[in-house]
Amino acid sequence: MNAISIDIGGSHAVCAVVDDRSILASEAVSVGDARCFATLLPDLAAAVHRALGSCGIASANCAGIAVSFPGIVDPLSGRIFSTPKGKYDDSNTVDLPAWARESFGLPLRIENDARMALLGECYCGAAQGLDDAVMLTLGTGVGGAVLSGGRLLRGKHLQAGLGGHIPVLFHGRACICGSRGCVEAEASTWALPEICRAWPAFAESTLAREPVLDFAALFRASAAGDPVAVAVRDRCLTVWASGAVGLIHSFDPEVFLFGGAVMKSAGQILPFLERYIHTHAWTPWGKVRILQATLGSDAGLLGAIPLLTETRL
Numbered sequence: 001m002n003a004i005s006i007d008i009g010g011s012h013a014v015c016a017v018v019d020d021r022s023i024l025a026s027e028a029v030s031v032g033d034a035r036c037f038a039t040l041l042p043d044l045a046a047a048v049h050r051a052l053g054s055c056g057i058a059s060a061n062c063a064g065i066a067v068s069f070p071g072i073v074d075p076l077s078g079r080i081f082s083t084p085k086g087k088y089d090d091s092n093t094v095d096l097p098a099w100a101r102e103s104f105g106l107p108l109r110i111e112n113d114a115r116m117a118l119l120g121e122c123y124c125g126a127a128q129g130l131d132d133a134v135m136l137t138l139g140t141g142v143g144g145a146v147l148s149g150g151r152l153l154r155g156k157h158l159q160a161g162l163g164g165h166i167p168v169l170f171h172g173r174a175c176i177c178g179s180r181g182c183v184e185a186e187a188s189t190w191a192l193p194e195i196c197r198a199w200p201a202f203a204e205s206t207l208a209r210e211p212v213l214d215f216a217a218l219f220r221a222s223a224a225g226d227p228v229a230v231a232v233r234d235r236c237l238t239v240w241a242s243g244a245v246g247l248i249h250s251f252d253p254e255v256f257l258f259g260g261a262v263m264k265s266a267g268q269i270l271p272f273l274e275r276y277i278h279t280h281a282w283t284p285w286g287k288v289r290i291l292q293a294t295l296g297s298d299a300g301l302l303g304a305i306p307l308l309t310e311t312r313l
Contacts, residue, residue, distance in 0.1 A: 002061055004048055004106065005304035007068040007113070007297075010034050010087055010140065015047040016301045017055050017062070021124040023301055025055040037080075037088040045103045059104040066109055066304035067096065068116035070141075072158050075109045075307065081158065084141070084176050109307050114143025114162075115152050117259055117293070119303030122147055125295040127255050134253040135293065136163050136244060138215075138262035141176075142184040146251050152310075153251070161251070164188070168242045183243035187236035189214055189262070195235075199228050207232075219265035237269060241276035248281045248288055259293030266292050 002024075007014045011034070016026035027047035031040060052059060071083035071091065078097040083089070100108035111119070118127075118135040127133040131150040137143035144163020146153040153160045164184035165177045172181025173191065185191055193213040202208055205228035210217040218236075221229035244256055256277070263269065274290040281288060295302055 001063050001305055001309075002057055003063045003304045003308055004052075004059070004065040004104070005068070005301040006044060006048070006065065007116070007300040008040075009070065009113075013040070013044060013047075014297075014301060015044055015051050017051045017057055018301060018304050020305055021302065023298060024057070025051040026301070027051045027054075034087050035089050037091040037094050041094070041099055045099075048104070059106060062104075062106060063305075064107040064109065064308045065100045065104065066111070066116070066307045068113045068300035068303065069110055070113045073110045073112055074158060075111045075154075075310075078108055078110050080110070107308075109310075111152075111303070111307055112143075112145070112158075112162075113137075113300055114164075115145040115154075116303035116307065117143070117295075117299035118145035118147055118257070119152065119306045120295050120299035120301070121257055121259070121293050123306045124302055125299060126257055126291045126293050130255055132251075132253045133255045133257060134161070134163070134244075134247050134251055135257040135259060136183075136240065136247070137293075138188070138240065138258060138260035140189045142182075142188050142240075142243075143260070144247065146247070146253070148251060148253075161247075163243055163247050166243050166246050168239055168246075183239055187239035192218065192232075192236075196228070196232055199232055201228055205229060215262045215265065219268050222268065233268065234272070237272045238276065240269075241273045241280075244273065244277055245281045248277065248283065253288060255289040255291055257291050257293045259296075259299060261297075263292055 005016045005018050013029045017024045027050045029043045029047045072081045080091040097108045121127045133147045142164030146161035165182045167181045169181030173185040175182040175185035206226045222233040
């Protein structure tokens with residue numbers, strides 16, 4: 001089965017043609033103004049046409065369009081309800097299904113980007129063939145998704161399983177969602193610079209000389225033994241692990257996946273998370289398997305077929 005898959009991020013989008021579990025062609029689109037979604041649509045349409053042309057497939061031979069989007073969305077109506085402040089502020093006024101019909105003559109389904117990544121991993125990645133899985137995606141923010149009994153868990157208001165906004169510190173840092181002490185507020189790429197600069201002795205740390213304070217810089221400095229970097233790293237690892245324990249107690253998965261760009265430093269991350277989770281998670285039946293997601297940035301694109309063929313939304 002062929003399908004068009006679009007993965008939309010804050011700085012760029014990727015438009016692809018997929019054939020079941022393979023990506024046949026893809027085209028990247030730079031997002032000039034992430035506040036305006038409507039102005040991005042012509043660029044997305046052009047990129048999709050280029051991808052279709054490069055693999056010689058007509059849109060009429062595709063089952064539909066699957067869109068991975070960073071916000072709260074309704075996969076049935078195609079409506080976008082909410083996005084992080086300052087990102088695609090007009091998106092709740094955009095009629096994506098109408099755009100898909102007018103541009104390609106195809107039906108469209110949309111899903112939250114973290115859920116799409118989990119769909120991809122369960123379809124042809126680290127959790128292939130499993131019915132009960134939870135995933136945290138560690139990147140600019142922290143995304144979360146749950147597959148329970150073989151179905152994505154969405155909830156009454158489409159917010160179920162958003163693991164990045166589980167509070168781990170009730171008196172903690174302000175989060176973009178309006179709460180405090182969320183996993184994302186305490187250990188995400190957007191929060192990391194402020195966390196580091198507020199750390200005692202930061203000025204003496206090699207981190208103070210990094211041009212970009214991201215997790216690549218943090219794990220590089222911690223691997224070299226910088227004491228501030230080690231302390232901040234271990235705090236972030238504990239935040240992620242604590243959030244994971246809460247999700248395990250809530251949803252009882254057989255496997256817990258960690259994905260996202262931060263997992264490029266999996267060697268420093270996974271052993272710590274596995275030790276913490278297996279020590280603190282109450283699972284008298286045994287131990288949840290802790291795995292690294294395997295599909296990388298392709299996970300959301302490869303969630304297209306399972307989303308389009310999902311019969312009960």
